[in-house]
Structure formats: C-alpha cells, structure tokens
Amino acid sequence: MREKVKVAIMGFGTVGTGTYKILTENRELIVNQVGADIEVVKILVRDINKKRQIEAPEYLFTSDADDILENPEIDIVVELMGGLEPAYSYIMKALERGKHVVTANKEVMAKKGRDILTKADENSLRLCFEASVCGGVPIIRALKNSLATDRITKIMGIVNGTTNYILTKMSQEGSEYEEALREAQALGYAEADPTADVEGYDAAYKMAILSSIGFHSKVDIDKVKREGISKVSQLDIEYGNELGWTIKLLGIAQDVEGKLDISVSPVMLPKQHPLAGVMGVNNAVFINSEAVGELMFYGPGAGQMATGNSVAADIMAIAKQIVMGNKMQSNCSCFTDKDYVEELKAGYYTRMNVINKPGVLAKIAAVFGNFGVSIESVLQKKTEGDKAEIVWITAKVGESSFRKAIEAIESLDVVNSISSIIRVENN
Numbered sequence: 001m002r003e004k005v006k007v008a009i010m011g012f013g014t015v016g017t018g019t020y021k022i023l024t025e026n027r028e029l030i031v032n033q034v035g036a037d038i039e040v041v042k043i044l045v046r047d048i049n050k051k052r053q054i055e056a057p058e059y060l061f062t063s064d065a066d067d068i069l070e071n072p073e074i075d076i077v078v079e080l081m082g083g084l085e086p087a088y089s090y091i092m093k094a095l096e097r098g099k100h101v102v103t104a105n106k107e108v109m110a111k112k113g114r115d116i117l118t119k120a121d122e123n124s125l126r127l128c129f130e131a132s133v134c135g136g137v138p139i140i141r142a143l144k145n146s147l148a149t150d151r152i153t154k155i156m157g158i159v160n161g162t163t164n165y166i167l168t169k170m171s172q173e174g175s176e177y178e179e180a181l182r183e184a185q186a187l188g189y190a191e192a193d194p195t196a197d198v199e200g201y202d203a204a205y206k207m208a209i210l211s212s213i214g215f216h217s218k219v220d221i222d223k224v225k226r227e228g229i230s231k232v233s234q235l236d237i238e239y240g241n242e243l244g245w246t247i248k249l250l251g252i253a254q255d256v257e258g259k260l261d262i263s264v265s266p267v268m269l270p271k272q273h274p275l276a277g278v279m280g281v282n283n284a285v286f287i288n289s290e291a292v293g294e295l296m297f298y299g300p301g302a303g304q305m306a307t308g309n310s311v312a313a314d315i316m317a318i319a320k321q322i323v324m325g326n327k328m329q330s331n332c333s334c335f336t337d338k339d340y341v342e343e344l345k346a347g348y349y350t351r352m353n354v355i356n357k358p359g360v361l362a363k364i365a366a367v368f369g370n371f372g373v374s375i376e377s378v379l380q381k382k383t384e385g386d387k388a389e390i391v392w393i394t395a396k397v398g399e400s401s402f403r404k405a406i407e408a409i410e411s412l413d414v415v416n417s418i419s420s421i422i423r424v425e426n427n
C-alpha cells in the first residue's frame with residue numbers, strides 16, 4: 001500500500017497557488033479519502049526570487065523543468081503555466097516519462113488534446129483537465145461520467161467570464177462596450193490585451209473541448225466558427241431588451257444527425273432562458289440530451305480557489321487510482337471523427353440605417369424575399385432627418401442565403417449601412 005503520492009506543480013500563479021493551498025490546507029480531508037498523503041515535492045516557476053501570493057518552502061521552487069520531468073519519484077505533473085509552449089512539450093515529456101498529468105490549459109487541450117490523450121492512453125496514464133473549461137464548475141467530469149451513457153444533442157455555454165461581465169455591465173448600466181471593457185480591466189477581469197477573451201478565442205477553445213467530450217468526436221479548432229463581442233453596441237442591447245431578449249456571448253454546439261456545428265458568437269437569447277440570468281463573471285453550461293433532457297451547470301468560471309479546487313480534485317482522483325493500484329482507464333472519449341454541418345439554419349436580428357422615405361421597407365423586404373429569407377418582424381426605430389433605423393428579425397434561414405440577401409441589400413441606394421447582425425436563439 002502506497003503511503004505517499006508525489007506531485008509537482010508547473011506554474012505558481014493564480015491557479016498554481018490555489019491548488020497548493022487546497023492540497024496543504026485540506027490535507028487531512030484528502031488523506032482520509034485517498035488513503036495516502038498527496039505531497040507537493042517541486043514547483044516550477046520562471047523566476048524563483050519573485051514574491052508569491054502564498055508562502056511555500058523555498059526548497060520546493062525550481063526554474064528547471066527537468067528537475068520535475070526527469071525525477072523518477074514524481075507520480076503526477078500538474079501543468080498550470082498556460083500558453084501552448086512550452087506547456088505542450090512538458091506535458092508530452094511527462095507522459096513519456098510515465099507520469100500522470102493534470103492541466104488547466106484550454107489552449108493546449110483544444111489544439112493538441114488528441115495527441116496528448118493518445119500518448120496518455122498508450123502509456124496507461126491518466127490525463128485530467130477539468131479546470132480547462134469553466135474553472136470551478138465540474139462540467140468535464142459530469143460529461144465524462146454522469147452523462148457518458150446518454151446522447152447529447154446540444155451544448156450551450158457562457159464559458160467566458162470576461163465577456164459575460166462586459167455584456168452584463170452594458171445591459172444593466174447602459175454602458176458602451178469600450179467603457180465596460182475598461183472597467184473589466186480595472187477590476188482584473190480582463191487582460192491588458194483583451195483579444196483572446198473579447199474576440200471569442202478563449203470560448204472557442206472551451207467549446208471545442210466540451211464538444212469533443214459531449215459528442216465523442218475529434219474536433220478541429222479551425223472548424224469552430226468564432227465572432228467576438230467588440231461590435232455589440234448599446235443600441236442592440238436596448239432593442240433586444242424591447243424584444244424580450246438579452247445578448248450573451250454563447251458557445252453553441254450541436255450534433256445534427258451525426259454532423260457537428262460549433263460556434264461562438266453574440267446571440268440574442270430570450271430573457272426566460274436559464275442562461276439569460278447568468279450575470280457577471282459567472283459561467284454556465286446548458287445541455288440537452290436524449291435521456292436526461294435539460295441540465296444546467298452554473299458557477300465561477302475562474303479564480304484562485306475555485307479553479308484550484310478543480311485541479312486538486314483531478315489530482316485526488318488520480319492519486320486514488322494509484323493507491324488502489326488500478327489499471328488506468330482510457331482518457332480519450334473522442335473515438336469518432338464527425339463531419340461538420342455545411343449550413344446551419346438560424347434566425348437573425350439585423351439593424352440597418354436607411355433613407356427615410358416611402359417604399360424603402362418594401363424594397364428591402366423584396367430583396368429578402370428574393371433570397372428566400374422570411375421576415376418574422378420589422379421594427380422602425382429612431383428617425384433623424386432623412387435617416388431611419390430599421391431592425392429586421394428573420395425566421396430560421398440558411399446562413400449563405402441570408403448573407404447573399406444582406407450583400408444585395410447593402411448595395412441598394414436606399415440603404416446607408418448594415419449596423420449589426422446578431423444570431424437569434426429563440427427555441
């Protein structure tokens with residue numbers, strides 16, 4: 001019987017310190033469940049002289065990755081550095097050296113997950129990555145275990161706290177995008193360079209990970225359609241509000257008769273939908289499945305202790321198996337390679353600025369009609385002099401027909417500009 005499971009942490013920032021704190025402060029709680037002690041024996045950082053948020057013995061720190069990767073005593077390597085490299089190479093080397101791995105790295109898992117999981121399986125090792133999606137929300141374990149026997153048809157997620165904070169500010173306080181972004185940056189919710197969050201890259205990585213598990217398929221990150229929130233304006237929030245909708249940056253992944261459609265974009269969502277009530281930096285994932293029906297997972301998508309807990313729980317799960325001497329289970333549940341839906345049908349909200357004169361509405365409606373786009377409603381909003389703002393809500397339509405209609409409308413002499421187009425998720 002093992003008395004100790006030895007762990008090394010690579011990265012001692014927000015998540016690394018949270019993980020260390022949980023493993024040390026809840027040591028007894030963990031020992032009682034694992035049947036052995038989990039001991040942190042090395043911590044990798046860039047700068048060993050840097051003042052840390054929490055204290056840890058000096059002898060634990062190193063800036064040489066090989067002190068961990070080449071140490072045969074270490075059972076589990078916990079990668080909490082972030083970024084693609086050197087994280088990916090370190091994870092692969094750890095697996096080659098027979099070490100189990102835990103990571104919180106969504107970029108590595110979205111871009112290289114298949115390679116890593118295959119390597120882990122080849123070497124009968126565990127690779128756990130709960131914290132890579134929605135920080136403290138246990139969504140991956142739920143998909144991999146509790147829902148493993150069910151068929152999932154749709155996954156919708158608010159999986160990026162920064163953008164949800166910005167959109168919440170815009171809708172609750174009437175702020176414009178730039179102002180809400182500056183506030184998010186001042187509070188530490190957004191990076192100085194916010195591109196990864198506001199342009200939807202971070203959410204796309206997370207949706208690729210969730211889809212690969214939920215739909216048991218390899219997912220190519222380049223096939224995830226992505227649009228950020230930087231073009232969402234206060235006017236769209238106001239008009240959406242009048243229509244009973246709220247705007248969220250939503251990841252939507254669907255299995256449509258065996259083909260996948262995965263996207264991240266701003267979406268008009270009915271206010272009654274459970275995801276519409278998710279405010280601030282919180283995350284939530286809403287799942288439709290054949291047997292269970294509708295499920296929602298909600299909670300903190302980031303943060304030192306919440307994310308640290310997801311990492312610590314992964315470490316504990318592996319430690320339990322080591323102690324019991326179990327043969328390690330297969331990591332990869334993405335055993336198919338599904339195609340992608342060529343064209344998904346969706347409804348669209350379109351705001352345009354037009355010349356304010358009789359016959360304009362009919363002219364635009366005729367173009368929509370020519371491309372087979374049915375209109376559900378039209379709202380004439382503010383009129384200023386010879387200019388008017390019109391909002392069109394379409395019925396569900398194929399994206400290419402819709403885009404062709406918009407192109408033709410844009411070239412009409414009565415149309416000044418197409419100000420915004422936002423997908424409507426109305427069912």
Ligand SMILES: NC(=O)c1ccc[n+]([C@@H]2O[C@H](COP(=O)([O-])OP(=O)(O)OC[C@H]3O[C@@H](n4cnc5c(N)ncnc54)[C@H](OP(=O)(O)O)[C@@H]3O)[C@@H](O)[C@H]2O)c1
Pocket residue numbers: 010011012013014015016044045046047048050063080081082083085086104105106131132134135301302303304307
């Ligand atoms: N923050 C969250 O709430 C959250 C939530 C979910 C998932 N995640 C994921 O968790 C991971 C870590 O995020 P974080 O927020 O904890 O990052 P962080 O605060 O920036 O910490 C990164 C740590 O990694 C170390 N590091 C970075 N590159 C290194 C290298 N090349 N060699 C050695 N050490 C290196 C840094 O060392 P120094 O301290 O010496 O600079 C630092 O201790 C990322 O993959 C992130 O996406 C974070």
